[in-house]
Amino acid sequence: MVMLLLGLPKFSMAAQADRFSVQAALLQKISHLMAWPEKALKNTDRLNICVLGNRATYEQFTQVYRNISFFGKSVDSTLLDRSTPIDSCHILYFDTGFKKEASQFARNNQGKPILMVGTEAGLASAGVHLNFIVKKGRVMFELNRSAMTSSGFKVSPQLLKYASVVER
Amino acid sequence: MKGIKITSIRSKVLLIVALGISLALTPLLATIYLYSYTQYKDAYIKRVDTEASRLAEYMQGPMAFSVNEDAQTLMSQVSMPDSFAIVACLADGSEWLNHTYTRFGAPAAHLTPSCDQKSSGWTSNIYHVRQPVRDFSGEVLGNLSIAVNTDTLGQSLYRFTLVTLASVLVSLTLSFFAVRILFRSVFKPMKALQDRSHKVIENRDYFTELPVLANDEFGQLSKTFNAMLAAVRGHIAERNNAVHEMNLLANYDSLTGLPNRTLCMDRLQQALKEADDSKLHAGIMFLDLDHFKDVNDSLGHRLGDLLLVTVSQKLLSCLPKRATLARLGGDEFFVIIPDVESAQLVEEYATKCCQSLSEAIELEGNQIFTRASIGIALYPDHGNNAEEIMRAADAAMYSAKESGRNTYRVFENNLSQAIKRRHKLANELHNAIPDRQMYLVYQPVISLVEPDALGFEALLRWQHPELGSISPMEFIPIAESSGLILELSDFVLSRALEDIGNIKALLKNTPHFSTEKLRVAINLSAAQFKTEDLVSQVVDQASHYSIDLRHLGLEVTESLFISEKAMACQVLESLRVLGCTVSIDDFGTGYSSLAYLSTLPVDTLKIDRSFVDEIETSFNDRTITLAILRLANSLGMDVVAEGVENQAQLAFLEKQACDKAQGYFFAKPMQLKELPEWLASPAHMQKKA
Numbered sequence: 001m002v003m004l005l006l007g008l009p010k011f012s013m014a015a016q017a018d019r020f021s022v023q024a025a026l027l028q029k030i031s032h033l034m035a036w037p038e039k040a041l042k043n044t045d046r047l048n049i050c051v052l053g054n055r056a057t058y059e060q061f062t063q064v065y066r067n068i069s070f071f072g073k074s075v076d077s078t079l080l081d082r083s084t085p086i087d088s089c090h091i092l093y094f095d096t097g098f099k100k101e102a103s104q105f106a107r108n109n110q111g112k113p114i115l116m117v118g119t120e121a122g123l124a125s126a127g128v129h130l131n132f133i134v135k136k137g138r139v140m141f142e143l144n145r146s147a148m149t150s151s152g153f154k155v156s157p158q159l160l161k162y163a164s165v166v167e168r
Numbered sequence: 169m170k171g172i173k174i175t176s177i178r179s180k181v182l183l184i185v186a187l188g189i190s191l192a193l194t195p196l197l198a199t200i201y202l203y204s205y206t207q208y209k210d211a212y213i214k215r216v217d218t219e220a221s222r223l224a225e226y227m228q229g230p231m232a233f234s235v236n237e238d239a240q241t242l243m244s245q246v247s248m249p250d251s252f253a254i255v256a257c258l259a260d261g262s263e264w265l266n267h268t269y270t271r272f273g274a275p276a277a278h279l280t281p282s283c284d285q286k287s288s289g290w291t292s293n294i295y296h297v298r299q300p301v302r303d304f305s306g307e308v309l310g311n312l313s314i315a316v317n318t319d320t321l322g323q324s325l326y327r328f329t330l331v332t333l334a335s336v337l338v339s340l341t342l343s344f345f346a347v348r349i350l351f352r353s354v355f356k357p358m359k360a361l362q363d364r365s366h367k368v369i370e371n372r373d374y375f376t377e378l379p380v381l382a383n384d385e386f387g388q389l390s391k392t393f394n395a396m397l398a399a400v401r402g403h404i405a406e407r408n409n410a411v412h413e414m415n416l417l418a419n420y421d422s423l424t425g426l427p428n429r430t431l432c433m434d435r436l437q438q439a440l441k442e443a444d445d446s447k448l449h450a451g452i453m454f455l456d457l458d459h460f461k462d463v464n465d466s467l468g469h470r471l472g473d474l475l476l477v478t479v480s481q482k483l484l485s486c487l488p489k490r491a492t493l494a495r496l497g498g499d500e501f502f503v504i505i506p507d508v509e510s511a512q513l514v515e516e517y518a519t520k521c522c523q524s525l526s527e528a529i530e531l532e533g534n535q536i537f538t539r540a541s542i543g544i545a546l547y548p549d550h551g552n553n554a555e556e557i558m559r560a561a562d563a564a565m566y567s568a569k570e571s572g573r574n575t576y577r578v579f580e581n582n583l584s585q586a587i588k589r590r591h592k593l594a595n596e597l598h599n600a601i602p603d604r605q606m607y608l609v610y611q612p613v614i615s616l617v618e619p620d621a622l623g624f625e626a627l628l629r630w631q632h633p634e635l636g637s638i639s640p641m642e643f644i645p646i647a648e649s650s651g652l653i654l655e656l657s658d659f660v661l662s663r664a665l666e667d668i669g670n671i672k673a674l675l676k677n678t679p680h681f682s683t684e685k686l687r688v689a690i691n692l693s694a695a696q697f698k699t700e701d702l703v704s705q706v707v708d709q710a711s712h713y714s715i716d717l718r719h720l721g722l723e724v725t726e727s728l729f730i731s732e733k734a735m736a737c738q739v740l741e742s743l744r745v746l747g748c749t750v751s752i753d754d755f756g757t758g759y760s761s762l763a764y765l766s767t768l769p770v771d772t773l774k775i776d777r778s779f780v781d782e783i784e785t786s787f788n789d790r791t792i793t794l795a796i797l798r799l800a801n802s803l804g805m806d807v808v809a810e811g812v813e814n815q816a817q818l819a820f821l822e823k824q825a826c827d828k829a830q831g832y833f834f835a836k837p838m839q840l841k842e843l844p845e846w847l848a849s850p851a852h853m854q855k856k857a
Contacts, residue, residue, distance in 0.1 A: 032232040032303030071305060156304045158229030 016057055020064040022139050023132050027117065030130065030141070031070045033159035037152030040113035041090065047073040048088055050080045052102060053095025061093070092116045094123065102128060111150045124166040129153065131166075142166050178355045185347055189340070201332050205325060212249060212321045213295065217288070219246055220299040220314050227256065227301045231309045236265060243267035251276035251317040256301075257283035258310045272320055281313035293318045357386035361393055374401050421495040423473055424480040432494035432502050436554045439492075439506040440547050446507055450547040451514035453503035454561035455483070455521065458539040458574060460499035465694065465727030467534060474531050475538065486520040502561075511546050511578050518542045518576035526574060539574035541565050550579040566590065593638065594646050597630075601659050605631050608663050609837035610671075610688070612846070613808055613830045616822050621685040623721065624671065625830060626664040627837050628656060648695070657696050661706065664690045665713045665720065667840055672719070678847045689721030689751060694728050697735060703742045717747035721772075725753050729768055741769040751808065756792055766803050772827075773800050777811025780831070784816050797824050 041047070047070050051058050058079045065075045070091075078084060080092070086105075092114055094102035099120045106116055106127035118128035124142035129151065131142040143163035148155050223246050230238035243254050244267060253276060256265040263283050270276045278294075285298045297314040357380075364378045374397050380390045416422075419431035427435060439450040457479065464472035476499065483493055483501060492504040508514055522540060529536045543564025551557035560579040566586050568577040600606050606628060613623035630638040647653040668688050675683045696702050710717050722743060728736050740750050751772035756779055775796050782789040793809070800807045809821045812831030821829055835846055 029232050029234075032305075032307065032309060033229065035304050072307070154304065156228060158226075158232070159304075161229055162233055162235075 017060045017064060020061050023117075023119070024064050024068050026132065026139065026141060027130075028068060028070060030159060030163075033156035034148075035154040036071060036090075036115075037113040040152070041071065041073065044090075045073055046076050047071065047090050048076045048078060049091040049093055050078045050084060050086070050089035051093045051095060052080045052098050052105065053093070054097075055079060057095050061095070086114065087112070089114050094118045094120070094128065096120055099123060102126070106147075110147065113152050115151075115153065116147075124164075130163075140164060177358070178351050182344075182347060182351055186340075186344060189343060193336070193340075197332070197336055201329070204328065204332075208325060208328060209321065212318070212324075215249060216295060216297055216314070216316050217299075219248055220297045220312060223254070224299045224301045224312050227312065228303065228309065231256070231258075231264070231301050232303060239265050240267065244269070248314075248316055250320040251279065253279035253281050253315050255281045255283060255313045256310060257313060259308055264310060275319075276317060279315040279317055281315040283311065283313060285311075285313045293322055295321075354382075355386075357381040357390055361386070361390060364393070368397070374404065424477050424495050426480055426501075427492060427494040429494070429496045429502075432492065432496065432504070433554060435492040435494070435504050436558070439504045440554060440557070442506050443547055448507045448509060449511075449549065450557075451503075451505035451508040451511070451517075452545045452547065452557050452561045453501075453505075453514065453518055453521075453576075454543040454545075454558070454565040455501040455503065455540050456542075456565050456569070457499035457525075458541055458569070460538070462727060463536060463538070465725070467531075467536070471531050471534065471536075475529060475536060478529050478531070479525060479538065479540075482524045483521055486524050487517055491517075502558075508546075511544060511549075514544050514546065515576065515578065518544055522574060522576060541568035541574070542576035543568055543579065544576055545579040589635070590646065593632075593635075593643055594650055596632070597643060597646060597650065597652055600630055600632075601655060603633075605633065606656070606659060607631065607839065608660065608667065609839055610667070610843065611830060611837040612835045613687070613689070613828050614834050615685075615828050616818075617825075617827055618685065620680060620682040622675070622681040623687040623689065623828070625689045625691075625721075625723070625837075626660060626667070627691075628660055629837075648693070653693050653695050654699065657693050658705070660690050662709050664688055665709050665715045668715050668719050669713055670840055671843065674843055674847060677844075681847075686719050687721045687749060688719060689723050689749075691723045691753060692728075694725075694732065697728065697732055697739055702739055703746075706743060706748070707746065717743070718749075720747070721749045721751060723751045723753040723774065726755065729764075737767075737769055744769050744771070754810075756796060765799070770805060772806040772808055774808040774810055774830075775826075777831070780809050780811045780817055780821075781813075783820055790820075793821075794824060797826060801825070 049065060051061050053061070058077070062077045065077055068075055078089065080089075086092075086109060090113075092105060092109070094105070094117065096119045099118075099122070102116075102118050102120070102123055103126040106118075106123065109116065110127055115130065116128045118124065118126075118131035119133075120131070121133050124131040124144045124147075127144065127147050129144055129147050131144075133140050133142060141163055142165075143155070143160070144166045145155065145160070146167055223242060226242045227239060229235070230242065239256055243256065243265065246252070246254065246267075246269070248269070248271065250272065251268075251270045253268040254266060255263055258264045261283050266281075268276050268279065281296065285296055288295075288297045290296070295316045295318050297312070297316070299312040299314065300308045301310045301312060303309050360381060361378060364376070367373050367376070377394045377397060378390045380387050380394075382390075419428060419434075420426065421428045436450075436452070442448075443450040457476075460472065460475070463475055467475075476495070480493065480495065480501070483503070487493055487503060488505065490506055494502045494504075496502050503517070505514060505517065521542060525538055525540045529538060543561045543566070545551060545557050545560035545564055547557045550560040563586055564577045564579040567580075568575050570586070571577060608626045609629050610624040610626055613625055615621035615623070628640055630640075630643050632638050644653070644656075647656050668686070671688065672683045672686055675681050675686060692702075699705075706717070706720070710720065722740065724736070724740070744750060749771040750769055751774050752768075752770055753774050754776040755773040756776045773796060775793055779789045779793050779796075783793055797807050806827040808828040808830055809817075809826050810830050812818055812821065812829045812833045814833055817831075818829060818833060838846060
């Protein structure tokens with residue numbers, strides 16, 4: 001496994017924003033090395049990121065992702081609640097502190113063309129497609145290849161060189 | 169400007185084949201070369217492009233995550249065929265990383281790839297590649313600009329070109345030598361033909377045939393050449409035969425096969441030279457057959473020729489082997505006996521020849537008695553050169569003839585006078601008629617049965633201003649041999665016709681003779697019958713002198729009817745119809761057959777004087793004379809006895825009822841001016857009575 005190491009700022013509001021920026025940058029780089037299922041993004045010109053987290057961090061997330069585009073599409077973000085239809089989401093972002101819910105979501109939405117991105121250790125094994133973790137002050141990401149495959153995502157071999165691959 | 173001259177067909181064909189091969193191979197080789205060149209270059213470019221493409225693929229991750237180390241590692245692992253330089257550019261056009269690699273010592277310093285490069289292509293010997301690095305969805309992450317120093321490609325292509333050219337040259341050279349060897353084999357018959365032709369030219373060897381080495385056109389050419397050689401051999405043989413024949417014709421007598429005059433002269437010169445060298449003599453014999461003309465006239469030329477052949481064989485049998493017997497022409501033979509010590513030996517051979525020839529020769533049932541007169545001369549005693557010695561032998565031969573024939577004479581100095589006389593007469597005979605040296609004399613022919621009938625025989629005489637009277641026996645043969653006999657005959661005819669008028673006038677005054685019964689006879693030569701206009705000539709001349717042809721008598725010899733019977737009969741018959749009478753002169757001495765005498769247009773037979781001469785004493789002559797008289801009587805012909813010289817002869821002839829007589833007993837031949845006196849004399853009447 002090739003590890004991509006990025007510097008991780010201290011945990012604070014500002015640090016929270018930096019964390020989102022690093023992840024966004026990483027996610028943006030990763031997006032160059034994978035492909036969305038063919039029909040998933042066919043009829044939309046915007047990418048909807050649904051965030052599972054608290055409102056405060058959501059606001060930070062929104063600020064970071066406001067000016068970012070993935071796959072050539074502008075990003076919309078939605079704070080996930082019970083009324084939010086999952087199928088409207090293209091990316092599910094599980095913020096720190098929601099590991100249990102994230103695992104549940106992962107189980108419930110397996111095989112759907114929704115890229116699930118976690119931020120806590122063990123979520124990749126739980127079925128989340130990409131999981132950003134911090135080791136020794138460095139941001140790394142895990143990639144569940146089987147989840148990716150079952151959801152119809154195509155992954156570049158080059159990406160596998162920089163990810164911690166989870167086969168479950 | 170002089171071009172290169174190629175003279176041999178082999179070289180020309182070789183050049184044509186070489187040109188053909190070159191023309192055929194050049195486009196092919198050029199196509200192959202260009203194809204290979206392009207393939208090689210394309211493969212090179214493809215390799216560079218593939219490597220660039222592969223690098224771009226591997227650069228996807230490092231570029232996406234901006235991992236310099238990985239990118240640098242990847243660039244250093246690139247394998248290019250030549251030195252190269254890479255610049256990795258980001259999507260915004262900024263340079264991210266670069267890498268330079270030197271290979272095979274090719275310089276790389278000048279390789280300056282740039283992020284500004286828009287496409288792949290060539291700059292001089294540098295190949296530029298612009299290869300985009302794309303993400304998984306095809307979005308451009310950045311670019312790779314690669315510059316490759318293609319010196320190796322250039323060198324490889326240069327080597328490839330050199331190898332190709334070398335291969336072509338080697339192939340052409342090998343082909344050239346292979347074709348040359350093949351040509352040598354193919355053209356071997358041509359070379360053999362050429363060599364053989366040279367031998368034919370240089371050695372004139374027409375007999376060694378050319379071996380046929382092939383079954384192709386050259387083989388046919390060889391066969392044709394051999395056929396040509398055979399034809400040449402044939403022509404040479406024909407030419408040799410012709411030369412041999414010409415030599416024979418030029419040097420040998422076609423009738424007898426003996427050397428002719430030309431070769432004879434050559435042999436004579438040889439014999440004279442040998443005599444000079446050996447201090448001995450060369451014996452010469454000039455041999456002439458006596459009365460050979462009579463044989464020709466009486467028995468014909470064919471038998472005459474046979475006689476000459478027989479005579480030549482007889483002579484050869486009498487002569488030594490070293491002697492040369494030549495025929496000079498006609499009945500003249502010439503004998504050269506080299507290296508003799510004296511005339512005695514030559515005389516012995518001459519005696520043998522005379523004896524041999526005196527024996528009767530049997531030819532087709534005819535017994536021919538021939539004789540020869542031989543003149544002998546000895547070199548150098550009788551002449552200092554060939555001409556003199558021949559003249560001496562000729563003179564000796566004439567001396568032998570004058571001595572009574574059938575004998576030989578050795579040259580004596582006084583004999584040359586006879587030769588000179590003969591030559592003088594021959595030369596001056598031409599002018600005898602114009603100079604009025606020729607004249608006619610008339611010998612009376614007396615009728616023994618008709619008292620008033622009188623005839624004359626006109627006889628030609630030559631009164632030479634220096635030599636005096638020349639006998640017809642001497643000048644007639646000269647006239648015959650020189651061709652003047654016709655001129656003399658014309659003169660006789662013309663003068664006789666003219667004189668007939670004069671004689672008639674004389675007879676008018678003579679009471680004993682009738683002018684109506686006058687006949688003047690002239691002798692016709694055989695040559696006159698060979699002219700086409702004898703009859704018209706006689707008629708014209710008679711008309712010119714107003715003479716009735718009943719007064720003209722024509723005397724011919726027996727031999728005329730043997731040699732030219734048909735024509736002679738036709739002419740004489742025509743003249744008889746016109747009134748002329750025809751007599752056979754010297755009858756009994758010739759070879760005529762009595763059997764056909766009745767078929768001849770003849771009125772009178774004249775008994776030769778040789779029978780009359782001995783009529784009193786010779787039983788044979790009397791018997792022959794009587795036989796002629798009876799024969800003529802039975803055929804209704806008159807008979808004239810020639811050479812009557814005494815009363816006894818006349819008495820015998822009168823008793824045997826001979827019609828006419830002629831001879832000195834009555835009168836010698838006399839000139840016209842003497843006739844009146846003779847006619848006035850009663851002597852002729854008294855003798856007849």
